[in-house]
Every structure is written in structure tokens, then in C-alpha cells.
Amino acid sequence: MLSTAQMLEKYYLVDKLPNIWCAGCGDGAIAAALVRAVDELGIDKNSLTQVNGIGCSGRVGAYQDFDVIKGTHGRALAFATGIKLFKPELTVVAIMGDGDCGAIGGNHFIHAARRNIDLTALVINNRIYGMTGGQSSPTTPFGDRASTALTGSVERPFDLCQLAIGAGATYVARGTVYHIKQLQRLLKNAIAHKGFSFVEVVSQCPIYYGRYNDEASPAAMLRWQKESAVSVTAAQGLSPEELQGKIVIGEFVAKDEPEFVSEYQALIDRYGQEAAE
Amino acid sequence: MTTPRLLQGNEALVEGALAAGVRFFAGYPITPATEILELMARKLPRLGGKFIQMEDELGSMGAVIGASVAGAKAMTASSGPGISLKQENIGFAIIAEIPCVVVNVMRGGPSTGMPTLPSQMDVMQAKWGAHGDHPAIALAPWSVEECFTTAVRAVNLAERFRTPVTLLSDAEIAHMREVYAPPESVETIDRPRPNCPREEYVPYRPDERGIPAMADFGSGYRWHPDSNCHDEYGFPATNNHAVGDKLVRRLVGKVNDYAEEIHWLSEERLEDAEIVVFAFGSVARSASEAVDVARSQGIKAGLLRPISIWPFPDPAVAKVAARAKAILVAEGNLGQLLGEVQRVAAGRCPVAHFSRVDGLIPRPEQILARIKELA
């Protein structure tokens, strides 16, 4: 595995550091896990393209030495779709927040999954809107507090992995910042998978989610990730009641289905052949 | 020349765009722009290009931007509600300097309005639809032939200036059929691409005309297009007053300082005209006929027809205002270009107005009656 020094040297725009993230935020560790996954896959830096959304999570690419387009809030997967369809030889990874992907970008999310376009969607789920100061998000658990839900959210949250599965994603996995080695492995598998890959990382926002929910220390939040995690296999033996408050981690889906960009290329080839005959 | 064919406006527009090198289209169905979507779906894969029907217009505009950074000449087309949805990403394309073409086949009214009827109500939206200070380039055809030629020009201007270009058509122009023989080939312009050593590439460092060189994603020239105000490296500089000031001024200046390169007007009988009608697109067709009839009745009328609407053709209007007895602005909205003509005329001659907003193009007699009142 790349040492931190090697990683910074090879993949980071060191002159752009320090980053904007608060101390104890999960975003930096996730960014590093992504880079290490890319490195282990041996992908050339020139052929990896990142698309970022808007939010604290949307700053991952700003410090990294890839082509990175930081689009508008919620539209990362639409930008990514245009890049991948026009230039299939690029490996495209879109990084979004839970609000970015699950609220404003929800439509692009389910349709990218439905098309099974060969992209990796990485969602950093801190269960709150970080950049705008701690408003509730579609993944804020029922009863948890946020600046727009001071006495506890009265909305039901999304399970983003189940949403991805329902929409047809062909690779779906969840990790946490605490289980960082596993996350790196999941990201590797997701990027290598041909089709729409969805990886949700449960992360910590000590500054807003933590403060609003009496859990402000990053260490306590990481401990919570460690103690609440159950593997996909272990979860199969648990009842819905027993799964309450748990984070199910690991791979939910990994399957082969027709992939959109290849299908489109086949169409082009067919027309080309017809024209030649 | 190819052999003359009966072509529909939207069809000629697609042919022009493809001739100019468009190889990516993303859209969402909406009348009266749907034929563009359907023709692109049919033609692009046969040319090795890419088409996608997205889940909505926000996504269509996003996909167009993605394809453009990957090196494509890219286009989308829509009408009223869809154009409104595209605005945020059009703003992105402006600040990140991503060339692309947005066709607006205009319909009347706010919201879904009058879907199948012509209108010219989106003239100001084409200039100010996206928030923030920014430049705008918009062209407007009046015939099937011009659907082809303005499409070519729109693609070329987008590449030349690295900014979105709007094509303003309407149901009348889009659906009319005329005989036209598109040229075998057209002159094309490609965005400036870097040719310096990769490590010397500064993605937002402008050339002497204010335009930075644009690398294709994946070419090894690294860059970070960003929605925020950014420095020459594309790195966000949202609290840096000097950087923000410089960027906004350059974005506007790179177009407005070269406006005469964009200005494209057609003049009919202007040499000695006393009453000058100022009209574009479908309305100008009636205005042209009204001018002919007025001339046959001894009235010295003429037509100034902007084919490029934005940047506004100030010099041409100023020239006319200096010697005409009156200018009559005829348009399919309640005065969006009237204000522009008044601003440029600056009291040098009276500026009268004719508008029709009921989903019909004015009849020549209606414009003629106004010409006679002014003569």
C-alpha cells in the first residue's frame, strides 16, 4: 500500500493544501481510500476522471491530481454521463454528499443506476448537510436533530443502498470511515466493475451532525461506526428490530447486466457495418 | 452544393449542427423542439456520435457539459419550461467556459404557455436566464436556410469564445418547410487547445483575446473546471475579491470586446429608408413583406433584421437612428428588444413599437398600418 508520503507525492496537489475540512471530518480519509484504490488498480492518472458535486464532499477532487469537474449541486452524475458516453476509455468516478445525491440529484441517481452506465458513484453519507451548516438531509435518521429539525426529524430517511438496488445498480456496497481498509477494497471492486457501481460510505461530521446530536467528538463517532456495523452476511440472520440502528456493511450486489455505453457502441458498430456493406 | 431538398426548419438546424461537427446531443422531449431530438437520435450513431435522452433538462445540460469537457462539440435543444430548467447549468458552462449550443424553439407565455405556437418571448431569457453578470451570444434564424447557417455559426462561435451559444427559433421557423440545398461542407472552428508542455499548462490563463486554451479530459493536460469563482488554475477563490473581479470582467469582456465579430445583420432597402422596421425571426418575414408593400405605395421603408441578437448590434442600430425618421420595433413579445433599440437610439429618432403575443405571427398588413402611421 502507498505510504502517506508516496500518496501525497503521486496524487495530491500539495500546494493546494491545507484542505477546507474541519478537524475530525471523514472526507479526507475517504479521499485517501479512493486514491489508494485507484493506485492498486494501476489506473493511469490521465484516464481517471472525477466528477464532484457541491458540499464538503464536493471538495475531494480539488486537492487531487486528476481531471476533475466540480459541477452544480446534484448534477454530478449527469456531467459524468456525458463524459463517459462521449469518451468511454475514461474511468469516471462521481463523488457526492447524501444531500447532493439523495435529494437534489435523486433523479439523476436512479436513472444512472437504471441505465447501468459504467460509472462509480461514491456517496459520503454524513447524514446531514455539512457545507450549508447542518440542515437535515434525506438520510438523517428519524428523530435525529439538525438545524432544520431541532427537536428531531419527523421524516423517514432513505436507505441509499436499497434505493440503488431498486433502481438497478449492478454493484452496490456500503462501508464506513472506521473500516477504511474494507472501504478501499469496496472502492477497488466498484471501479473495476463494469456497470453502475454505487458505494455509500457512512462518515462523520462532528461539527454539525455531532454537535446537534450530542456526539461531538470524532473519536466517539468513529466508535459508533465500529460498534454499529454488521456485515451483510451477519445481517441476513437478524430481524428488522435487531437491525435497528445498525450499519450493514459490505457488498449487497455484484452482477453482470448489459451496460449502456457498450450497448450504444454496439449500435454505432452495427450502423458502420451496414454502411460498409 | 447538394441537390435541393424540401427541408423542415428543425431538420436543417440538425444538418447544420452536424456539418459544423456536433457529435454529442442530450435532450428531453418537448414541443416544438422534439424533431431535433429525434433526428439527432437517428443520425448521430450513424456518424459515430453519441445521443442520449436524459431524465430531464437539468440532466441534459449537465451531460452536454460533460461531453464538451471530454472534447465533443455538444448541443441540446428545448423550449420554454425545459430552457428554464437548463439555466443553472448554462451558468456553469459560462463560468467554467465550456463551449456548447442550446437551441430554444420558443413558445409563448410563462410556464408551459402555448406549446405549439410561435413566440419571441425568450429574448431576454437568452441574455439573462442564468444568474450573475455574464456574457451572452444568441442567434435567430428566419428561414430554413438560416436554420442551417445559424446552427453552423452557433457551433463555431461557441468554440471560438468558449461559452454557450443560444439559437432562438420558434414553432413557425422550426416547422416550416422550404427548398434548400445545404452546402457539401462548411467552414468549422475548433476551440483553442493547449500545445505547451503539459506541466506548463495553466487552464484558465487567457490568451491576448481573453480566451484560455481548453484541454480535452483525458489528454494529460490536467484541469479542474469549477462552478465557483476560480483562479487561473481553476482552483476556487470564492473570497478573493481581486480574482473574482478579474474573472467576471474577463468573462464578459472576452465576448463584448469582440462583438463585431459576432454581429450579423441583414438589411433590406435601408439605403434611403425613412421608416426602418427592426424585427427578427418569424416576425421579420411579415415585416419584410410590409416593407415591400410600403415601397410600392411610395413610402421609403426598410428592414434591419438582426440574425445575431446578443451581443446587441449597437453600431447598426445607432447608424439607422442617426438618419431615419422613425424606427419601428416589431416583435413577438411585449417590448424586450424595444428597450434595447431605445437605449441605442438615445432620442436621435422616435422609436415606435408593434407587438403580437397571441401565438400568431403578425400579418404584413398590421405592420404596414404602423409604417403608414409613422411615414
Ligand SMILES: Cc1ncc(C[n+]2csc(CCOP(=O)(O)OP(=O)(O)O)c2C)c(N)n1
Ligand atoms: C441549486 C443549489 N441549491 C443549494 C445549494 C447550497 N448547498 C451547497 S452544499 C449543499 C448541501 C450539502 O450537503 P451534502 O450534499 O449532504 O454534502 P456535505 O456538505 O454534507 O458533504 C447545499 C444545499 C447549491 N449550491 N445549489
Ligand code: SF4
Ligand atoms: S462541516 Fe462536517 S462535513 Fe463539512 S468539513 Fe466540517 S465536519 Fe466535514
